Amino acid sequence: MKKNLSKKQKFDKIPDKIAHALIAFVTCVILVVIAERGTGFLKAEFHEGDIMLKSIYAPFDFKIKGDIDYKVTEAAKKKAMDSVTPVYSIDASAKEAVLNKVNAFFNSLQALKQGENIENNLSGIKETAAPYNIPLPIVSSILDLKGHQEFLAEAIKIIEYILDAGVISASELARLNNDLVMTVTLIDKSKNAERTIAIEELWASSDIRKKADSIPGILRDRKEKSLLIDFINAVLAPNVKYQEEETTLRKQAAAAKIKPTYNMIDVKKNELILNKGERISKGQMEKLDAIEQREPYSLKITAFFGIALLIALFMVLLVLYIEFYEPDLIAGNKELILLASICILMILAAKLIVVSPWPSNLIPVSAASMLIALLLNNRLAIITTCFLSIIIGMISGGRLDIAGVSIAGGMIGIFAVRNVRRRSQLISAGFAAGLANMAYFIGVGLINSLDFNVYMTEAFIGFANGIMAAIIVTGVLPIFETASKTITDISLLEIAD
Known part of the structure; x- marks a missing residue:
């Protein structure tokens, strides 16, 4: 029991x-x-300002960040700023002004042609050309054409093509070439678009005759083609403007993205990190953190x-x-x-x-x-x-x-x-x-x-x-x-x- x-x-x-x-x-x-x-290894028990009751030595070789290397950092920032392409914008009002000028000129030309004895009306031709700064030989040659409207339509089409690509002044183009600038950023606010292009893609008055063959649909008649190029050269105005403030802002933003480059400090195995009785400093704390992380x-x-x-x-x-x-x-x-x-x-x-x-x-x-x-x-x-x-x-x-x-x-x-x-x-x-x-x-x-x-x-x-x-x-x-x-x-x- x-x-x-x-x-x-x-x-x-x-x-x-x-x-x-x-x-x-x-x-x-x-x-x-x-x-x-x-x-x-250090059990994360140390903090800046603590008093050490024992000496600590490096358990292995490692590197830590030292002071900022300002020379290297500034060089990196300069390189980043130099990589920013100059910013230009297309002025939509310039295109409108050129087209209005062309239409007004042809209207004046049409009125002149309807008058009598146009061949002997030299004063009338001068009065027609003066407001538009078009050379008299060009005006006379256009008057001799039979199809004014066809010539006008062709001129407007080519002018629009060139202005959409961007027309830069000769002085601005020379400055870019002197600075060895190869590309620029082009902003078209009317289309809410931005693109990076080579400066060869921009047009200047000196380029029109050289690039004439690249224009789609240009007149094939040699005489009319030459007259058309001379006329476009006479009426065309730069519509690409340098945006200095925007370029500066972009350069500053690129520089701000560059992180500081630090001098690296080599710490060897068995090197004294902290001595007994010493108060932990910021630099010593960084060494302790480096040991912990590595x-x-x-x-x-x-x-x-x-x-x-x-x-x-x-x-x-x-x-x-x-x-x-x-x-x-x-x-x-x-x-x-x-x-x-x-x-x-x-x-x-x-x-x-x-x-x-x-x-x-x-x-x-x-x-x-x-x-x-x-x-x-x-x-x-x-x-x-x-x-x-x-x-x-x-x-x-x-x-x-x-x-x-x-x-x-x-x-x-x-x-x-x-x-x-x-x-x-x-x-x-x-x-x-x-x-x-x-x-x-x-x-x-x-x-x-x-x-x-x-x-x-x-x-x-x-x-x-x-x-x-x-x-x-x-x-x-x-x-x-x-x-x-x-x-x-x-x-x-x-x-x-």
Whole structure:
């Protein structure tokens, strides 16, 4: 009968053991993820202005950016600006003015031709040519033509073709040739178009006779063709204008896109990066960041497994301690979940502080220590504080000073809350933890021969850490009491009152 009862009790405990193992496993995984996230060779624990308690050497050869190489940067900007083609625009009003001039001239010519004795009316020809600045021989030759309208239509067609391509002044074309400009940007606002063309595609008055054969549909009669070219030369006006302001703006925009070129600084393996007791400068911080960014992937993998191994080891030790010395805690799951929650929140808070600009000695480990002591028991709080402190020191980049101050402040916090009956007394416990932190940093400063101002600053930050931990405990203790349905001595006294 007793054997059967014993077997039944063992079987009844199996589900609890599975639950306990699951809680331990999940907690271990979460702690590994939090501790490993973003960590590397330097564990991202340093910030500009921090005081180094150990010397750091370069683990491998690498290069970092130095000062800006202004000479190279300016040369790159100049090259970018020179690559911007000059901007020209087509003046639509110039085309309209030329076409109106041509039509008006032919209307005047038609009126003159309808008069009598046109051959002897030299004064009439001069009066007709004068307003349009067309040479008299050209006017006379046009008057001798039989098909004025055909000639007019051909002239307008060719003028439109040339003006659409763009007519540039001889002086502007000479300037482009002198500057060895091969291409320009041509903007046609009437068509809302922009294109880059070779300067050979633009027309000048001196080019019309040379390029006449390239004009589609030009007259084939040699005499009329020559007259047509002379007439177009006489009436044509430049319609392409240089846009100096737009060109300057585009050059400035091209220069602005050029990123600064930096001088590269070679850092050799085993070169001293930081000396013990030195305050981290901006240049040294850049070297530390460079080491972090160039850290070999294999080193990250080994670091991950190292963190996982250490946390798993501490978890096993904690489980064994609870199994042998705190068996009442494993009667159910509530206490284990409460312990796991406090540990996870503490490691998460530590990680956030480490990656933030705040100093790592603000990590309030004593808050977790006091919570465990109040909600569970003092002995468990002591061993958990030791494990948390080592993990936090590891997260902070293997800083023994952070691990040490966490143990000192946490232990004093545990002892200080041993007989606490009122929440107001938690501030006194935090004050005691702060003094312990303060004493620890002063001792470390004296051992390492740090400057007085340096270690006293660290000491006062440690004191503030203890006060902050007490405030945290005062605020979150009721939440943990309610969530875990745990009654502490403080809540018992409050109920009695």
